[in-house]
Structure formats: C-alpha cells, structure tokens
Amino acid sequence: MNITIDWLTKTTIQYFIKKINDGLSINRMDRCIEINFNATAPFPENLVPICGVIDYLKEIGFRIKVLYPKDSRLLQSGLSNPYKLPLNDYDLLSPTNRIWRYNTPEEVFKIVSAFVNHLNNKIVCAKGVVESFEWTINEIMDNVIQHSQSKYGYIMCTVYSNSHISVAIFDNGIGILQSFKGSKYRLRSPFDAIELAMRENTTRDPKIGQGNGMWGMKKIVNNNKGVLSITSSGVNISIDEHDTVLKHELKDKSIRMKTPYHLGTLVDFQFNCNNEICLSDIFGKNYEYTNLTLENLEDNQNRINVKISQFSFGCATRLAGESARNLVLNYLVQSNYSQIIILDFSGVSIIASSFADEFIGKLLQECGFIQFNNLIRITNISKENMSIINRSVMQRISEND
Template structure:
C-alpha cells in the first residue's frame, strides 16, 4: 500500500479538495487507501470529516482503508474526543462531548439525526449567551441540510459535526454524505441541465427541488441566506462542482475533483443579532418564521419554560458548571421571550455557593430583581439550597457587581 501523506501540517478543506480527495479516489481504484497523518499538527473539520465519510464509503464498497494517526498524544486525544477514531473504526459509541464541540456523529434516520442535532444545540447553548436569533439560524441550517441527506442521498449514511469557537465568535458546521449527489438529484427534476457547475448553481436557488411533492427547495437557498446575514462562509462540494459563498459576495462555483455525494460546511459569525424570518423571506413577508423544532422546544410546557437543573448537569459544585447552565438558560429564555420561566431544583440535594452565585445570583443582578421575579420563578429548593441561594443573592446585590 502506498500511503497518502498531506503536504501541509494543516488539514483543512483546501488540502482535502486539492490533495486528499484526488489521491484517495485514485488509490481506491487500485483497491486500497492508506492515509498518513503522522506529521500533521492541525486538523479542521472541513478537512477531516469528508475524509472519514469517504473512507466509510470505500469500506462499504470493499476497498481497504487504513489510517496512521498523529504522533502527538495531544492530537490523538483530540481525535478521540472528536469521535474521529470511533468513526474510522466503524462504531457509534457514546463519547462525552467537549465544552465547545460535539463528536462526529453519523445518522441514517430521522431519530438518529434529531439526537445528533439536539446534542449539538445543547453544546452551543452552554458555550455563551448568543445574540438574538443566532441559535435559531444555526438550527434552521442544520435541520434543512441534514434533512436533504435523509431525503435525497438514497439511504446513504450522513455525518454531522459542530464546533463553537467563542474567542473568534464563530460556529463551524460540517454535514456530509457519500450517496446521491446534489447534482444527480437536480438532474432528475431538470434533465436539461448540463454541467455539474450549472446543476449546483441551480440547486441553491429558492424553489429548486427534484420533486415538488417531496420538498419545496428552500433548504440550501435558505442556508446561504442565513450565512450571508451572519457574515459567514458556505462551501458546498457535490459531484465535480464546488460552490463558495463569502461574506458580502454572491456564490461562486468552480470545477473540483469529483466527490461522490455532497459535503456542506458553514462558518457563521455569532457576534450580532439576526432576524431569521427577514434573512429567509425578506422584510415584507407577513408570516413570522417559526422553526419546526426550535432548540428550546423540549423545555416549553403548559406553564412556560421549565428548566430542570438535575436534567442539565451532573454536578453543582463549581462556577464552570454554573456558567454553562446560565448560558443555556438565557439562550432558551431569549428564544421564547414571551414565555415565563420555571427553574426547578427538584432532586438537587446540595449546591455550592460558588455554583449558585454564578448560575443564579449574577443572573438576578443582571436582570434586576423586579424584572427577574416577574418572569422567573424558583421551585423545589430544599432548605439548604434555598438558604445558600438567599445568601449569595444578597451578597451579589450588595456588591453591585
């Protein structure tokens, strides 16, 4: 076996498109693919996720695929926590997610897709408090693009991974399948379309779909609009065409080495508000946008938003846990501003002063006592938790910080 080794110490989309994809395709025709990452120092999901999906496709076709992992223990640990090692081993096992990213997950049904997306949104919601509309825009794009995989890939396995980079105010999404490509499905409805480039250009126009009985053709077009509203980047690789949309620019399409399926990446800015309805449909559309399943959906009940502390964390002893929970709570509350909020402490026997200060006291100080208790209510606190909360809230309000 002749091993394929990247010429760069960084594996990203450019390296995948220009080096790895053509080399893997040529090696697969011979019958075996070997990938050597021993000298690579940085891995981006835009470079590794399609490699893993493609190797999975090759394995299904009977092509032997082997990997040489990075040499540094830190890199191997990152591969493990990112779910990449499990993926190349062909197993879907439970991997604790890192604070800012989810492990790579594959899906082949609506149920497994929903589970992967719910985990992704939970991770994002805990990272920080996002400006209004950002998480709904991210969720809309994830829902639509993964649904395209389920509907149009011909039963192929889909892959999804989400990473938040809070210091850069960015969220990165990668969705890929190695089934029927976009350009193939477009030709089923538009047989007159010539090149793959033309097919991909047509695919991202609103209302373009293979079959109007199945879909309305808003997914890719809407995702590009959301990315534009968030000053983000979109890359779509399908067949021998690759589309790139940069902030403030129209989509551009170029020829690319053939990819057997569809690979979509989005890099979205998260430092400004977005009106998702306006981004998707324009300012004159009278129907307000409501996602079919907003990320806060599972918390909304008859009495309003119910945030059960015991369901959200396994520990209540430090500020880091408190910060993650208050970020998620505020993102949920911001997503449904007209709903009352119940913070339910049932089953929480012990919570430290540090946790309660970070989770509760700072929130009350920020909202203001009157505003907080006009919308939020605290339920099922035992005496110890209640008295500790009373103390840290009083201290926080007294210091005014």
C-alpha cells in the same frame, strides 16, 4: 501504501485524495493504506469529507490504518471511525468536535437535539441564532437522506471561543447535478446545479419537498453575515460574509480512483452567534418557528420549567454554573423575554457556592433586578441551598454599591 498528511502546509480534502491516487498509481493492487496525520487541523470542513472517504475505502475492501499525532483531538473526533447511534448518554452530551454518521430521520433528530442542547449550554446566542442553526442542519441532513442516494451522511459541529459555529455535512452520494436528473431542469454543469439548488422553490420532485432547504440556508447564512461553501461533483461555490460569490474547480483533474468526494456533496457553513438572524425577514412575516425545546418545557400556564436536578453538568462547579446561566439566558432570548422561567430545585441536595454565584448571582447581574424578578422564579429549594444563593446574590449586589 503509506500516506503522510501534513496539515501544517496542506489542509484540503483534494490533497488527501491526491496522496491516495499517487499511491495507487505506483501499485494499484495495494489494498492496505496506512495514513499518518503528523499535524492537527481539526476543522469540520477538512475532517468530515476525509472521514467519508475513509469510510468509503473501507466499504470497497481497503484495509485502513490511521496513525494520529500526540494531540488526541483527531483521535477523539472519530476521523477513522465516526460516531454512530445508539451511544451512551455521555457521547450525546458532548456532541461537538465529533464526526457523526447517520442514515435515518430518527438519528437526525437525536443528533440535532444534542447539538442544540450543547449550544444552549455553551454560549449565549443572539436572537434567532439557535433556531436558525437547528433549522439549517435539519434541512441539509434531510437532503442527504432524500436526494443523495448515499448510504450514510456525515456531520460535525464545532463551537469556537470567538462565538462562531462551524458545521460541515458530507455525503458519498451522486452529487447535486445528478440529483436533478429526470426533472424538468436541463443543466450543463455542476456549477449550474449548485446555483439552481440555492434558488427558492427548486426541487427535483415536488412530491418529496418544496425545495427551500438550500435556499433557506443561503438566506440564513447571509442574514447572519456568515460564510457558506458548497462542493459537489468536483466544483465549489463559496459565499463570504459580504455576499461575494467565488467559484472554482478541484485541481486534481486526473482522477485515477473515483472517490466519493468527486461525486458527492460537502456543505460547510459558519454562523456568528453574536449576530441576530430574523427568520421572518427570510420566510415572511407570517412565518412562525416552533421551538420544540421550549414547547416541551412549558406547563399549562405557559411557563418554562427548568429542572435543575436534570442538568447533565451538575451543580458543583463554577463551570456548571456558567452552563446553567447560558441555558437560561438563551431560553429568555428564544422566548422573546415573554415567558416566566421556573427554576425547579426539587431533588437537588446541595449546591456549591461557586455554582450559585456563577448561575444565579451573575444571572441577576445580567438581567437586572427588575427583569430577574419579573421573569425568574425559584421553587422547591431547600433552606440550605436558598441561603447559599442569597449569600451569592448579596455579594454580587454589594459589588455594585
């Protein structure tokens, strides 16, 4: 069976499944599928469920061959072979634009930590965005493990140049409607199930959880003026940045092969990194989020220690300096500008002038001299590296004179 997917005109998982069903209607005994993606649309909401369906087809005995266009982004995404732990350090250092398969809490922790670290380096986020991002993907990934009865979950995150984050999480499980089976709730349709799941304190079994994951996600996305889409058991509910709710059913009613997409769940949401998210407005004034990243960096004087030698991106390029500056600015935001940040240069032999300018020179410009002097400390640095930094700082200061 040969399937050609043209994402220049069709971009949905329904289109992909219809192509498979059309092929099976011609020859139900054909267990070989060749999929030709002749255009690239590397968006998480498209790639993640297709990856899950391909994985499912392999498990039930289909032999899958995927042909990619010259653009290598699809090949690197893991569309036909999702990334799995354990992997080498490089893969976890560049976790975005890749589909990850997981099925244990330990894998969830490592994947989420990799996403958070990458986001801190990639872009400066408004207050509450990184914490909300971490909370949300933790909750939804855990939902897959706790409720879906799926062998695996799949997740992909993309950070766009316009300061938007897009995340898609998919499972091959029983769907939200069936997950409420045996509970006190009597639901008539998958629409009812999705709407119920987004209410506060709604859970199938209070012994497993309090039922605030989907509700919290909806409130966070709404607080950020982001967008949210949930598809499960053949129906979809979408909520846009104006809090407008849209409902629709999948078009393909005559399913000849029950694929996971018609049973399982796809959660797709987008944040705007420039829009603040106030978690206390959502969870109450007494809510305190524990930022484990900062907590692990704190010393006994409550200062945040950043070891420059441990930067995965090094100290030799301007791009590395930008990542370092983004990281420190995000730490300042996340600490509410209330903790001193120690920049520890021990173990760093030499830094590039471009790195020093992009990191320290521009950091001083963005913070201002007084705030920089109050909150930033540079320690364990060689005379040579300090001279390079001083020169970069003086040049930046002279630009403003």
